[in-house]
Amino acid sequence: MIWPSKDLLDVASLSREQAEEFFQYADACEKTDVSSLGKGKTVVLLFFEKSTRTRISFEVAAGKVGAGVSVAYAEAISVGKGETLEDTFRVIQSMGVDAVVVRHPISGVLERPASKTTLSVINAGDGMHEHPTQALLDAWTIRKRFGKLDGLRVTVVGDILHSRVARSNFHLLSKFGVQLTAVGPATLLPAGLSHFGVQTTTDLDKALIQADVVYVLRIQHERQQKSLIPSVGDYAKGYLITADRLAKAKSTCVVMHPGPMNRGVEITDQVADGPRSLIFDQVKNGVAIRTAVLAALFNRRPAMTTRREVIAL
Amino acid sequence: MSVLIKGGRVIDPANRLDGTYDILVEGGKVTRVGASVPTGSHQVYDASGKWVVPGLIDVHVHLREPGQTLKETIKTGTQAAARGGFTSVLTMPNTDPVIDSPAVVEFIQLKSKEQSLVRVYVAASVTKGGLGERLSEAAGLKAAGISALSDDPFTVMDSEVMRRGMEYARTYDLPITTHCEDKRMVVDGVVHEGEVSMRLGVRGLPAAAEDIITSRNILLAEMTGCHLHLAHLSTAQAVDMVRAAKRRGIRVTAEVTPHHLVLTDHAVEACGAHAKMNPPLRTQMDVKAVREGLQDGTIDCIATDHAPHTALEKEGGSLSEAPFGIIGLETSVGIVMTELVHAGLMTPRRMVEAMTMIPADIFRFPGGRLTEGMAGDVTVIDPDQEWTVEPNQFASKGRNTPFAGKRLKGKVIMTMVGGEIIYEG
Numbered sequence: 001m002i003w004p005s006k007d008l009l010d011v012a013s014l015s016r017e018q019a020e021e022f023f024q025y026a027d028a029c030e031k032t033d034v035s036s037l038g039k040g041k042t043v044v045l046l047f048f049e050k051s052t053r054t055r056i057s058f059e060v061a062a063g064k065v066g067a068g069v070s071v072a073y074a075e076a077i078s079v080g081k082g083e084t085l086e087d088t089f090r091v092i093q094s095m096g097v098d099a100v101v102v103r104h105p106i107s108g109v110l111e112r113p114a115s116k117t118t119l120s121v122i123n124a125g126d127g128m129h130e131h132p133t134q135a136l137l138d139a140w141t142i143r144k145r146f147g148k149l150d151g152l153r154v155t156v157v158g159d160i161l162h163s164r165v166a167r168s169n170f171h172l173l174s175k176f177g178v179q180l181t182a183v184g185p186a187t188l189l190p191a192g193l194s195h196f197g198v199q200t201t202t203d204l205d206k207a208l209i210q211a212d213v214v215y216v217l218r219i220q221h222e223r224q225q226k227s228l229i230p231s232v233g234d235y236a237k238g239y240l241i242t243a244d245r246l247a248k249a250k251s252t253c254v255v256m257h258p259g260p261m262n263r264g265v266e267i268t269d270q271v272a273d274g275p276r277s278l279i280f281d282q283v284k285n286g287v288a289i290r291t292a293v294l295a296a297l298f299n300r301r302p303a304m305t306t307r308r309e310v311i312a313l
Numbered sequence: 314m315s316v317l318i319k320g321g322r323v324i325d326p327a328n329r330l331d332g333t334y335d336i337l338v339e340g341g342k343v344t345r346v347g348a349s350v351p352t353g354s355h356q357v358y359d360a361s362g363k364w365v366v367p368g369l370i371d372v373h374v375h376l377r378e379p380g381q382t383l384k385e386t387i388k389t390g391t392q393a394a395a396r397g398g399f400t401s402v403l404t405m406p407n408t409d410p411v412i413d414s415p416a417v418v419e420f421i422q423l424k425s426k427e428q429s430l431v432r433v434y435v436a437a438s439v440t441k442g443g444l445g446e447r448l449s450e451a452a453g454l455k456a457a458g459i460s461a462l463s464d465d466p467f468t469v470m471d472s473e474v475m476r477r478g479m480e481y482a483r484t485y486d487l488p489i490t491t492h493c494e495d496k497r498m499v500v501d502g503v504v505h506e507g508e509v510s511m512r513l514g515v516r517g518l519p520a521a522a523e524d525i526i527t528s529r530n531i532l533l534a535e536m537t538g539c540h541l542h543l544a545h546l547s548t549a550q551a552v553d554m555v556r557a558a559k560r561r562g563i564r565v566t567a568e569v570t571p572h573h574l575v576l577t578d579h580a581v582e583a584c585g586a587h588a589k590m591n592p593p594l595r596t597q598m599d600v601k602a603v604r605e606g607l608q609d610g611t612i613d614c615i616a617t618d619h620a621p622h623t624a625l626e627k628e629g630g631s632l633s634e635a636p637f638g639i640i641g642l643e644t645s646v647g648i649v650m651t652e653l654v655h656a657g658l659m660t661p662r663r664m665v666e667a668m669t670m671i672p673a674d675i676f677r678f679p680g681g682r683l684t685e686g687m688a689g690d691v692t693v694i695d696p697d698q699e700w701t702v703e704p705n706q707f708a709s710k711g712r713n714t715p716f717a718g719k720r721l722k723g724k725v726i727m728t729m730v731g732g733e734i735i736y737e738g
Contacts, residue, residue, distance in 0.1 A: 012512070079630035080625065106630075106631045107513055107514040107629045107632075108632050111631075126514070129514030129515070188509045191506050191508075191517065192507045192508035193511060276535075
């Protein structure tokens with residue numbers, strides 16, 4: 001497949017065609033033994049922010065393509081107070097590493113350092129900006145379930161203001177003609193959503209009615225401190241996704257969540273573990289997508305996305 | 314020493330001049346303005362085809378000295394001013410230490426005398442340390458020679474303190490120039506709150522944060538009778554509020570920067586931290602409103618808010634981490650001429666007025682006009698010269714401009730202070 005650059009920093013810059021090609025590549029990788037695609041390659045997972053599921057997901061993915069993997073935790077430091085990200089990348093590059101997966105608390109922090117290194121840089125979440133592999137796995141999951149993306153209605157519920165997952169999903173899904181709605185208290189709905197073609201509402205029940213997918217975001221307790229929610233309990237009264245509320249939704253409506261879940265705050269046990277839930281499919285698909293991302297970046301060259309081509313590689 | 318500036322288009326709004334005149338500068342003063350002044354033994358400066366205007370005045374610059382000399386010094390900042398055609402600048406108090414005592418004022422005056430070719434006026438902080446809690450000692454500061462009080466860039470959030478600060482400003486007959494921003498609404502803000510902040514995934518600086526304090530300060534000005542000068546106006550709402558306030562007879566004046574007249578928040582996506590400043594670039598609607606405000610006099614003058622930072626600070630990390638501020642002294646004339654005057658959106662007279670007579674009168678500086686007997690501060694502009702903005706050639710230490718590489722039409726080619734040519738380009 002043709003991958004647009006050496007990095008995966010965001011989905012905003014992918015075209016619909018590129019994303020579709022990637023989904024087909026991921027389909028193919030899923031059905032094949034890809035253990036030679038990363039042979040002799042090394043990837044470093046560099047986390048400046050806590051991560052469990054994304055980290056493990058990438059570690060497992062690296063194993064699947066036969067690549068060496070090393071995990072490092074680092075403290076995010078301000079400019080001028082320690083080693084720059086650019087220098088960190090240079091150090092890792094000098095060790096003969098091929099790719100680095102980075103999670104960092106500051107939005108947009110990767111762009112410049114990525115342009116200064118030959119390492120493939122994969123964004124595992126930068127501040128509130130993007131989480132590209134999450135959006136790719138989410139869209140792929142929806143596509144698997146419904147056989148398509150076009151024309152579907154996806155409602156995202158929760159703390160959209162702070163959510164890189166929401167932003168990446170808005171970017172990617174809007175390329176496929178998905179109708180997007182954002183729901184939450186007004187404090188958590190950022191200005192500027194309409195420019196993304198996203199409808200906003202504070203009325204959850206209304207937003208559930210025609211939805212094909214309800215995508216639930218995590219609420220952080222810290223938001224109470226900044227007057228964004230009066231309390232998590234109060235938030236739950238308005239926006240907790242329960243089986244009762246979902247009863248008004250279509251019978252085919254599914255529920256997704258990027259995790260980790262705050263059970264009882266944004267989603268009930270009944271829904272999280274119920275028949276509508278795709279939450280654990282997302283996790284499974286996350287490994288497949290990240291496997292495909294590594295495979296694609298390690299084997300960058302123009303190629304057709306056929307199963308034959310993957311085997312040949 | 315005498316210089317005869319010959320045959321230029323003299324634009325001097327204070328004296329209602331716009332035509333071809335000669336200007337004779339002798340002994341540091343303008344001695345004659347006339348249609349055809351005999352050459353005699355004077356040194357002749359041929360200004361034919363050029364504009365001859367009063368020395369430009371920038372009432373909002375950050376010279377960064379004392380204490381922040383990696384970013385800029387009085388020497389380099391005033392050299393930048395000279396290249397930009399400015400003969401007088403008003404420097405802001407957020408230095409290190411903050412300008413809140415006669416000692417710091419005197420330091421700047423001495424340094425300027427030693428190292429600056431342009432006139433440096435000083436704004437002192439309305440509160441000690443710029444902390445917004447205790448008033449600075451206005452009597453001593455006035456005696457030391459400050460021209461204004463200011464809270465730039467740290468808005469005095471306590472309205473009681475601001476009220477008292479304004480009353481003191483009135484007591485000592487000082488204008489107070491204010492940075493209007495509700496600090497609690499802009500925590501971690503990086504760019505204007507809107508489409509771009511959403512896309513970049515960063516916190517925004519909402520327009521309302523500026524409008525709320527603008528409104529408050531106008532009301533306090535009405536209450537105290539103080540002369541309020543609003544720094545770097547950037548929102549449509551603020552323009553409306555100033556218009557209404559002036560109609561009510563409140564003593565309020567306002568300035569706007571060249572960048573707010575020209576750019577929107579989209580510039581941040583193209584230029585990164587070199588388009589990051591406070592107040593931020595906003596929307597097309599705001600740009601339109603400030604242009605109209607400048608045109609109809611609601612906004613009185615243009616001031617650059619020249620704010621140099623080191624390359625490491627602006628480029629070493631991400632947009633979120635970069636400090637606020639861009640330079641402006643060396644591009645102000647070029648930008649205003651290219652984007653407004655040549656575009657037919659502003660008359661040459663209005664531009665000159667907004668950069669000379671009006672800022673001079675607001676802050677009671679001598680100058681801003683080419684009146685016989687007054688100091689020979691003169692700027693010559695080539696209105697048609699095309700040039701490319703090359704930051705590496707700036708006199709300023711700062712390179713943080715969103716206009717790098719931009720092709721402009723209109724350039725300062727000579728700056729004269731007290732009869733002495735301090736810049737020729």
